[in-house]
Every structure is written in structure tokens, then in C-alpha cells.
Amino acid sequence: MTSSNAFRCGTVAIVGRPNVGKSTLLNHILGLKLSITSRKAQTTRHRLLGIHTTEDTQFLFVDTPGFQQKHINALNRNLNRTVTQVLSEVDVVLFVIEPMHLGDADRKVLQLLPKNQPVFLVVNKADLMGDKGNLLPLIQDFDLEFPFTGIIPVSAKKNLYLDELLAAVREHLPEQPAIYGEDELTDRNERFLAAEMLREKIFRLLGDEVPYSVAVEIEKFEQEGNLRRIHAAIIVDKDSQKPMLIGKGGEKLKRISTEARQDMEKLFGGKIWLETWVKVKSGWADDERALKSLGY
Incomplete structure (x- = not known):
């Protein structure tokens, strides 16, 4: 009952x-x-x-x-x-x-x-x-x-x-105690969320210019007190896609990084030091090993 x-x-x-x-x-x-x-x-x-x-x-x-x-x-x-x-x-x-x-x-x-x-x-x-x-x-x-x-x-x-x-x-959920603490919001770690926020800014700020095959790899994530140092590689499929992301004088990449950092600071509740660069990994979206290393 x-x-x-x-x-x-x-x-x-x-x-x-x-x-x-x-x-x-x-x-x-x-x-x-x-x-x-x-x-x-x-x-x-x-x-x-x-x-x-x-x-x-x-x-x-x-x-x-x-x-x-x-x-x-x-x-x-x-x-x-x-x-x-x-x-x-x-x-x-x-x-x-x-x-x-x-x-x-x-x-x-x-x-x-x-x-x-x-x-x-x-x-x-x-x-x-x-x-x-x-x-x-x-x-x-x-x-x-x-x-x-x-x-x-x-x-x-x-x-x-x-x-x-x-x-x-x-009405359709089982009667049972909570599985997570009441202040928990997700089972994902900050490293994952940081990569996602950076990827969102790429999609939002570059729109149709940016190809679908863009990924983000967090190469280093360190925390010192309330400061998080994050090193992130933005991965594209072709050399010709790099300039789209970097922009004239690095302007595009700077804006992407700044907006991503602001979102991370809001969610994590602390200061972020974010370093980003663009890397080419040809054919990554069709390579099972590359997908595995990127967490897919």
C-alpha cells in the first residue's frame, strides 16, 4: 500500500x-x-x-x-x-x-x-x-x-x-529514501562541468562558423584553497578550423575563455584561473579510442 x-x-x-x-x-x-x-x-x-x-x-x-x-x-x-x-x-x-x-x-x-x-x-x-x-x-x-x-x-x-x-x-516515483544529500545537484565532478561550460561558449559565440566536431579536454585541474587552476585544450578536426576559434589576435579565444571562466566562478563559488589553447586531432569524432579518452 x-x-x-x-x-x-x-x-x-x-x-x-x-x-x-x-x-x-x-x-x-x-x-x-x-x-x-x-x-x-x-x-x-x-x-x-x-x-x-x-x-x-x-x-x-x-x-x-x-x-x-x-x-x-x-x-x-x-x-x-x-x-x-x-x-x-x-x-x-x-x-x-x-x-x-x-x-x-x-x-x-x-x-x-x-x-x-x-x-x-x-x-x-x-x-x-x-x-x-x-x-x-x-x-x-x-x-x-x-x-x-x-x-x-x-x-x-x-x-x-x-x-x-x-x-x-x-505520483509515479517509488517510495524510498533519498539517494543523494539534499544539497547535491549532480553526480558529475567539477572537471567535467568545466569542460562542458567551455564547450557551450564555443557553440554559443561561434554559432554556425564552428564545426560540430569540437571537443574540450581538461588537461590539468588543480585547487588551491578557493582558487581553481584549469588548463583546457579545445580539440578540432582540421588545421583550417584553428583560426576560427582563435580569431584575429586571439580575440575569439579570449572571449570564449572569459565567458566560460565567469560561468565556472558562478557555479563553483570561487576564483578560476583558466588557460585555453586549440589542438588538432584529425578524425576524433569517428575514432572510438579518441572518444573514450574524451569521456564519451
């Missing part, structure tokens, strides 16, 4: 095609920037745990890479494997879509969803739809395709209906 007052703790996967706002949703639920975001598809490359603890629940959100159907190389096969593995291991699934962009890519993810676990359809950017009635045809359409546990419109960026979403998810 279950009690609605008992403490609940469980895992919740956030899945969807690239660029529907999965990481933004996680960040707004947590109330801080943990998962990196940019307009570039496939910004999220790792399975990332975000821990949200309330008085009666610990939600363990797993942010996943967008399921990739183009540019299938070793990196993307690896990311897709992550998505399918996560789906088989969690208590609840949030399938995130955008109301204005519903297409074949969403339906491909729909085919991966488990039939034996609660799956909520989360319609993100619902504020763009105007009247909620505009969602009805979409909801009916999807209801025919999959037995969703519930359909919840939200706006991650505007913090709309996130409490309703959490309340609905809570």
Missing part, C-alpha cells in the same frame, strides 16, 4: 529530438545552470544527472543527448546508445516536443519510448501557442500514437507549469 505522504525518490529521463529545450527544462527545474545549452543541435553529448530535492521527493533527472539521425559517425552512434540505455533504466520518461515543430524526428524518438513505464508528453514553449485550445489537435494526434500517462504543456524558459509537471511525475 502506498501513502501520498511517504518520501519518494526516483529517476526521470528527459528525451526528445535535438534542440527542443531538454537542457533548458532541466536547468529551470534545478534553478541553476547545470546542463549546457545553445542553438546548435547536439550541444548535449553526455548523460547528465540533475538532482532536485524537495521536502517529500528527490527527483533524479537524466538529461540525454538529442536522438541524432543525421551525420551518423562513432560519436553520434555513442550518443544514440546513451538515449536508448537511459530509457531502459528509469522510473519515468519525459518526452519533450515543441508545439510548432512536430515532425519525423519526433516520431523517431516516439518509437524508442518504453511501453511499460510512465511516459509524459511535455509540450515545451507552450507560451508560443497563445490559447491553450491550440494544443488540443496536437494532443489528440499524439494520443492516438502512444499511450501517454499524461500530456503537460510547459514553458521551461518562463518557468510556466513546472510545478504541475513535478507533481504529476512525483
Whole structure:
């Protein structure tokens, strides 16, 4: 017998095609920037745990890479494997879509969803739809395709209906004590988070100029009191890509590093000394050994 007052703790996967706002949703639920975001598809490359603890629940959100159907190389096969593995291991699934962009890519993810676990359809950017009635045809359409546990419109960026979403998810989490401490936010270490923040700035500040095949490797991470010294290599695929990242007189690289450092100082709560440089590793995104060394 279950009690609605008992403490609940469980895992919740956030899945969807690239660029529907999965990481933004996680960040707004947590109330801080943990998962990196940019307009570039496939910004999220790792399975990332975000821990949200309330008085009666610990939600363990797993942010996943967008399921990739183009540019299938070793990196993307690896990311897709992550998505399918996560789906088989969690208590609840949030399938995130955008109301204005519903297409074949969403339906491909729909085919991966488990039939034996609660799956909520989360319609993100619902504020763009105007009247909620505009969602009805979409909801009916999807209801025919999959037995969703519930359909919840939200706006991650505007913090709309996130409490309703959490309340609905809570009902389906197992009754058990918290797994993590109430002040823990993720199971990832600072080294990993530093690399992700630097990669986000590259994607955000260079946009379409920067090729998808850019990675970050933290070569040294040392802490002295409240100061963290971080040495980071930005890895590109070709020599011709180096000047794009460095910019005239090193201007681009300097701006990327400065903005990444500011974000790190906010998250880690201390001073950061950050040194960055650009390195060429030809074909790294299709090289299983290189991917392993970069943590994929």
C-alpha cells in the first residue's frame, strides 16, 4: 500500500529530438545552470544527472543527448546508445516536443519510448501557442500514437507549469529514501562541468562558423584553497578550423575563455584561473579510442 505522504525518490529521463529545450527544462527545474545549452543541435553529448530535492521527493533527472539521425559517425552512434540505455533504466520518461515543430524526428524518438513505464508528453514553449485550445489537435494526434500517462504543456524558459509537471511525475516515483544529500545537484565532478561550460561558449559565440566536431579536454585541474587552476585544450578536426576559434589576435579565444571562466566562478563559488589553447586531432569524432579518452 502506498501513502501520498511517504518520501519518494526516483529517476526521470528527459528525451526528445535535438534542440527542443531538454537542457533548458532541466536547468529551470534545478534553478541553476547545470546542463549546457545553445542553438546548435547536439550541444548535449553526455548523460547528465540533475538532482532536485524537495521536502517529500528527490527527483533524479537524466538529461540525454538529442536522438541524432543525421551525420551518423562513432560519436553520434555513442550518443544514440546513451538515449536508448537511459530509457531502459528509469522510473519515468519525459518526452519533450515543441508545439510548432512536430515532425519525423519526433516520431523517431516516439518509437524508442518504453511501453511499460510512465511516459509524459511535455509540450515545451507552450507560451508560443497563445490559447491553450491550440494544443488540443496536437494532443489528440499524439494520443492516438502512444499511450501517454499524461500530456503537460510547459514553458521551461518562463518557468510556466513546472510545478504541475513535478507533481504529476512525483505520483509515479517509488517510495524510498533519498539517494543523494539534499544539497547535491549532480553526480558529475567539477572537471567535467568545466569542460562542458567551455564547450557551450564555443557553440554559443561561434554559432554556425564552428564545426560540430569540437571537443574540450581538461588537461590539468588543480585547487588551491578557493582558487581553481584549469588548463583546457579545445580539440578540432582540421588545421583550417584553428583560426576560427582563435580569431584575429586571439580575440575569439579570449572571449570564449572569459565567458566560460565567469560561468565556472558562478557555479563553483570561487576564483578560476583558466588557460585555453586549440589542438588538432584529425578524425576524433569517428575514432572510438579518441572518444573514450574524451569521456564519451
